[in-house]
Structures are given as structure tokens and as C-alpha cells.
Amino acid sequence: MMPARIRLRTGRPRATMLTSMSTSLHHRAVEHLGTRIVGGALPTGHVMLAEHLEDELKVSRSVVREAVRVLQSLGLVETIKRVGIRVLPAHRWNPFDPLVIRWRLAGDGRGAQLRSLAELRSAVEPVAAELAAGNAPESLRQELVGISLAMKEAGDAGDMARFLDLDIRFHALVLSGSGNEMFANLIGQVTETLTGRTVHGLMPEHPQKQALQWHMDVAHAIDAGDGSVARDAAAKIMRQTIAELAPSWNDQPRVFVPVAKN
Amino acid sequence: MMPARIRLRTGRPRATMLTSMSTSLHHRAVEHLGTRIVGGALPTGHVMLAEHLEDELKVSRSVVREAVRVLQSLGLVETIKRVGIRVLPAHRWNPFDPLVIRWRLAGDGRGAQLRSLAELRSAVEPVAAELAAGNAPESLRQELVGISLAMKEAGDAGDMARFLDLDIRFHALVLSGSGNEMFANLIGQVTETLTGRTVHGLMPEHPQKQALQWHMDVAHAIDAGDGSVARDAAAKIMRQTIAELAPSWNDQPRVFVPVAKN
DNA sequence: TGACACCGATGTGTGCTGACATCAAAACTC
DNA sequence: GAGTTTTGATGTCAGCACACATCGGTGTCA
Structure with missing residues (x-):
């Protein structure tokens, strides 16, 4: 026999959540x-x-x-x-947490956050390219070469939407090909900055001819296993990127984290 | 009149937690x-x-x-x-979270984690030094110069304990002085790798004379506001550091994070 | 009278538990 | 096989007991 279930509380239907968020x-x-x-x-x-x-x-x-x-x-x-x-x-705050980054990008700290991310990219991507030249699997190298060529096509044709997609995938592959999981984890943030750059009109109408060449240089150097060439070419891309974006955050103040006393 | 409080449950004393952890x-x-x-x-x-x-x-x-x-x-x-x-x-997993890093360092992934951190350092520190040359507050520049000199003293005297402390503070100041909060957040991880290097006997008996000079070069270049010199000197330190540590993780397999399809 | 140590009251996080609510996988029906 | 019901897990709620830091009062001593 089933014991009668004692109902301690009415369990009111709880307002059915008017703000019916998913x-x-x-x-x-x-x-x-x-x-x-x-x-x-x-x-x-x-x-x-x-x-x-x-x-x-x-x-x-x-x-x-x-x-x-x-x-x-x-x-x-x-x-x-x-x-x-x-x-x-x-x-x-943990500045590498995706949530924190997203919240900063959505608020007043947007400029400073974009600068931080751009500087991080400028540090990481050249080293990632160098590592990819030594470690990336063969298929990734070939895809990278193909993408760099497709980027040139799209750039020459002025197809900026396609160019952006290829650009995102290019940089994601470099980071992934490094074989360093911390670098690879930055793919999301890099994607964010790349899309943000075009959405906010900070992208030139046509990609610079130089930038297209540098992307091809990176791809071919990685494919050839030449780390230092890949690194230098990637560094050039980063320098130009920073130069393009810098005006949008030049007014943002820098914060200096205190160093814990020993 | 106060309504009698209905006592739904006895609320037993809960076992008093035998494992009285702090x-x-x-x-x-x-x-x-x-x-x-x-x-x-x-x-x-x-x-x-x-x-x-x-x-x-x-x-x-x-x-x-x-x-x-x-x-x-x-x-x-x-x-x-x-x-x-x-x-x-x-x-x-979020590879930048301090908890995750600590857990990886404590387990089988220790070698791979140290490699990731070292590669991240090698990417970030030169750029941090370059940024510090442009942004760091005056007091920080001066402390950096003082520490680099003290490092030389301690190194020449063979006082490795003191050298380690100074080394840690040196790199922390460079990261902090960059004015990039993501770089500054890596101080903890860098400290971990530096102490780990000495604890595990991967540190030379005496610091290399070159390394001491490079540290002074970094400090003086930052003090003088010369970004590219600071960057190159820091890059040299990183190259040597990687070369010293590489043997300890050469057998660790690399993992290639799949890139999400577009 | 004034300074200081002690001690209990108070309030808030920590932890435990029973009762539903919800929702998707799995079982079932047609 | 498609649609429906059942089931079993997480999600959410509310009440209580407890640990403990803080605050304020009290007593002691100078």
C-alpha cells in the first residue's frame, strides 16, 4: 500500500516566469x-x-x-x-575567462579589452606560426596554403565577407597548428576581434596588398617548415593590425597591476 | 500572538564532520x-x-x-x-584558469603544461618588455634597473636563492609594467615555472653571464624607453630559457585542437 | 575616570534536507 | 514508423541548524 504523500507545502506555481528566457x-x-x-x-x-x-x-x-x-x-x-x-x-578578475572578456567587451571597458586582446595576439601569433612550422600536421599546412591563396582571390575581387571568413579560419588554423592548447584557446577571442574590426568599420575597403602577401608568406613558410620566416611574416601582419586598430583605443587609460611584495 | 512555528524536521546534528579539514x-x-x-x-x-x-x-x-x-x-x-x-x-577546458593549470601541473600533464606555459612566456615577455618601455611608470623602470644589478651581484656571488627571488620579481615587474592586464595576470604562472625550474634542478649552478647581461639590457632599455631593444633582449632570455627546459618535455605529445568548421 | 581585555549577542555565510518543477531520453502505443 | 506517455535525472524552492567574524557591553585594573 502506498503511504499517503504528505504535502508540506502548496508548491505554488511560481509565477510561471513572465520573462520567459530560454x-x-x-x-x-x-x-x-x-x-x-x-x-x-x-x-x-x-x-x-x-x-x-x-x-x-x-x-x-x-x-x-x-x-x-x-x-x-x-x-x-x-x-x-x-x-x-x-x-x-x-x-x-581572471582576464582570460571568456565570460569576463565578453562582459568587458559589452561595457565601458570595451576599448581596453580590445587593446589587451590585440596585444596578446601580436605576442602569440608570431610564436604560434613558428611552432606551427615545426609541429603542424601535413593536412593543416596544406589547408593553410589553400586559404592564403583564396584570401588573395577574395581580396582582389573585393569580396570582403568571404575574405573575413577566410581570415578567421586562417588565424584559427595557425593557432591550432602550434600544438599549444593555450594558443589554440585564443581562437575565440581572435575571431571576436576580427569580426569586430569589420563590423566597426575599422577594416580598409580592400585588404592591403602587403597583408595578402604576408598571409601567403606565413602559409608557405609553415608549409616549408621554416619557423623564423613564418614568425617574421606573422609579426608583420600583427604590426599592421595593431597600427590599424590603435586609434580606437588610444584614449583608454592603462592600468598597472600592483606586483605582490615578496 | 505568535503563530506556533511548525518544526518540519528534527535537524539532526550532522555528524560533526570527522574529517575536520580547514x-x-x-x-x-x-x-x-x-x-x-x-x-x-x-x-x-x-x-x-x-x-x-x-x-x-x-x-x-x-x-x-x-x-x-x-x-x-x-x-x-x-x-x-x-x-x-x-x-x-x-x-x-579553460587552459588559462589557475585551477586547471594547477591540476595539470600536479598530474600527468605536468610536462605538457610546463611547455605550454614556457611557450606562452616566450611569446608574451618580449612584447611585454616592449610595451613596458613605452608605458611603465617611472618608479617601476628604476626598480627594474636596480633589480637587474642586484641579480648580477647575486649571480656572481652564487647566491641562487636570492637570485631566484630577484628573477621572479624582475619578470613580474616587466609583465606588470606592460600595462596589459592579461600579461600581468600571467605573473603567477611565470613565478610557478621559475620556481619549478630551480626546484627540479633544471637551473644551471651559476646563471649564465649572458643571461645576466640580457636582464640588464632589458631593464636599461625599458628605462630608456627603447622598446625594440627591450623586446630583442627579452626574446634572447626566452630563447635560452626554452632551450634549457625543452629536454624535460620533449617526449610529451602535442595535441591539436580541432578548428570549428565555419 | 579612563584604557583595555573579555564575553555574549547578533547577523550572515555554510551546509543539510524534503518537496516540487521541468524537461528530454526511453518506453510504449497505435 | 510516428506520436504519446512514462520515467528519471537536473533545476528550483524554502526552511532549518550551525560556524564564526564582528560589534558592543561589561568588568577589571591602573
Whole structure:
């Protein structure tokens, strides 16, 4: 016989979520808090109470707590007993986390974030090209050569949409071909900067003839296993890219992270 | 009148936590699962049930769920309704997260992780030095010069402990002085590789005379605002560092992250 | 009277649990 | 085979017990 199920609580239908987002409550909570912290709406040192967040987000403690735990792992907040949830200074944030990058790109820090990413690219891609020349599998080298030729075609024809697609794949293949998983992980961010550059009209009407040649140089050097040539050609691409983009962030102030005392 | 508070449950005293660790249950759970996943004990595609983890870790659902949420944000697992918690392939992990790096360094992936970090350093530090020459605040430039001189002293005197401390601070200052928060965030990882190099006896008895000179070159070039000289000197340091360390990871296989189709 | 150490009250994160809600895989029906 | 129902896992909620840092009061001593 089935014991009668005791119904302790009515289990009200819970408002049926008027804002019928497809995403989960957890996702929404992380997103809400992350954007507000990174965007500066919640300044460094600001203390929140879990209970207050429940009211603000209209969710239960579980959701708030799980979201706070995630933000904690990103370095955005810390929890202190008897005090609350405190917003940490920006230099404690994990600047490599995709979420943090996305939130910065969406807010005031957009310029500074793009500069950081561009500088990171300018550092990494030449070394990635050099490593790819030594390590990349044969099929990848050949695809790279093919793409560099297709880029020239698309560039000469003025087909910028196709050029962008090829450009993205080109740089993704170089990063992947390095055999370094940290480099490969930057593919997403590089893609973001490349698309952003065209979307925001920072791309020249036609790709520079030089840039097309440099891409082919990189591809052929990787194919030939010539690391230093690949590196130098990639460095040239990066220098030109930085030069093109620099005006858009020249006014952004630089922040100097304090070095922990020994 | 106060309504009588209905006591739904006795709330038993909860076993008083025999394993009286100083760390929180949440921390322990994240650590336990993270090390086992990154260490390979839980292979890609392995599916766990939350309830099973409760039993295994002897913790409640809240702790398991919060830990899983954090691991999810690191890209180590995904949760699927009606299926469970699935371990994701390594190329989905966030290779820049300090936790992931630490877990890899602690397990079989140690060699590959050190290579990745060293290659990242070799890419970033020259560019960081170049940027520092243009951006670093005056006080930082001067400290850098002072440290490079002290490094020479310590090196000539054979005081390797002091040399290591100075070396760490030197590279931290260069990264910080770049004014790029992503570069600055690598300070921790660079410190790890530097200490690891000496701890594991991969460091020469006396620092190379050339290396000492290169450090001074970097410092003076940054102080003088000469970016390209700083970059080239830093690149020389990196080349030598890589050459010293390479034997320790030459047998590690490289992994090539698949590039998403367009 | 004033400075300081102690100690209890208070409040907030941490952790545990039962009860649903939801949704997709799997089983079932036609 | 297509559509429907069942099932079983995560998702969410709410209440309680506990640990512990902080604050403020109290007592002691100078």
C-alpha cells in the first residue's frame, strides 16, 4: 500500500516566469551580476547580501549561491562571513575567462579589452606560426596554403565577407597548428576581434596588398617548415593590425597591476 | 500572538564532520573532482550522477551542485538533464584558469603544461618588455634597473636563492609594467615555472653571464624607453630559457585542437 | 575616570534536507 | 514508423541548524 504523500507545502506555481528566457535561472543570475560588476555598476568593495540578491533577482537561495560560487571562481567577488558578498578590484578578475572578456567587451571597458586582446595576439601569433612550422600536421599546412591563396582571390575581387571568413579560419588554423592548447584557446577571442574590426568599420575597403602577401608568406613558410620566416611574416601582419586598430583605443587609460611584495 | 512555528524536521546534528579539514566542503569538492578529471581518473565522456557524488564525497546536494557549477564554468563538465554530469574533452577546458593549470601541473600533464606555459612566456615577455618601455611608470623602470644589478651581484656571488627571488620579481615587474592586464595576470604562472625550474634542478649552478647581461639590457632599455631593444633582449632570455627546459618535455605529445568548421 | 581585555549577542555565510518543477531520453502505443 | 506517455535525472524552492567574524557591553585594573 502506498503511504499517503504528505504535502508540506502548496508548491505554488511560481509565477510561471513572465520573462520567459530560454536560459536557466542560474545562467541569468551569473549574467546579471557579472555584467553589473564588470560594467562598473557595482563598484569595487561594494558589499551585497545574499538575501538582497534573492529579492533583486527573484530567485531562491540555491540559484544565488551557485551563481556567487561561479563569480567567486572568476575572481569577481569574495564571500565573507558576517559581512556579505564583496566585489573584488578589477585586477583580481581572471582576464582570460571568456565570460569576463565578453562582459568587458559589452561595457565601458570595451576599448581596453580590445587593446589587451590585440596585444596578446601580436605576442602569440608570431610564436604560434613558428611552432606551427615545426609541429603542424601535413593536412593543416596544406589547408593553410589553400586559404592564403583564396584570401588573395577574395581580396582582389573585393569580396570582403568571404575574405573575413577566410581570415578567421586562417588565424584559427595557425593557432591550432602550434600544438599549444593555450594558443589554440585564443581562437575565440581572435575571431571576436576580427569580426569586430569589420563590423566597426575599422577594416580598409580592400585588404592591403602587403597583408595578402604576408598571409601567403606565413602559409608557405609553415608549409616549408621554416619557423623564423613564418614568425617574421606573422609579426608583420600583427604590426599592421595593431597600427590599424590603435586609434580606437588610444584614449583608454592603462592600468598597472600592483606586483605582490615578496 | 505568535503563530506556533511548525518544526518540519528534527535537524539532526550532522555528524560533526570527522574529517575536520580547514578548507570548506565546497573547496574540497571542487578540488577532488577537478584533480580527478584533469588527472585523467575520470575520462572524457564519463557520466556521473549528482546523487552518486553526494555519497562519494559524503556531502549534501548543495555542495555537490555548487562544485559542479564551478567545474562547469571551467569547461570541465556539462550537465545534461535526464543523463547526469558528463566530463568534457580536454580541449574544452579553460587552459588559462589557475585551477586547471594547477591540476595539470600536479598530474600527468605536468610536462605538457610546463611547455605550454614556457611557450606562452616566450611569446608574451618580449612584447611585454616592449610595451613596458613605452608605458611603465617611472618608479617601476628604476626598480627594474636596480633589480637587474642586484641579480648580477647575486649571480656572481652564487647566491641562487636570492637570485631566484630577484628573477621572479624582475619578470613580474616587466609583465606588470606592460600595462596589459592579461600579461600581468600571467605573473603567477611565470613565478610557478621559475620556481619549478630551480626546484627540479633544471637551473644551471651559476646563471649564465649572458643571461645576466640580457636582464640588464632589458631593464636599461625599458628605462630608456627603447622598446625594440627591450623586446630583442627579452626574446634572447626566452630563447635560452626554452632551450634549457625543452629536454624535460620533449617526449610529451602535442595535441591539436580541432578548428570549428565555419 | 579612563584604557583595555573579555564575553555574549547578533547577523550572515555554510551546509543539510524534503518537496516540487521541468524537461528530454526511453518506453510504449497505435 | 510516428506520436504519446512514462520515467528519471537536473533545476528550483524554502526552511532549518550551525560556524564564526564582528560589534558592543561589561568588568577589571591602573
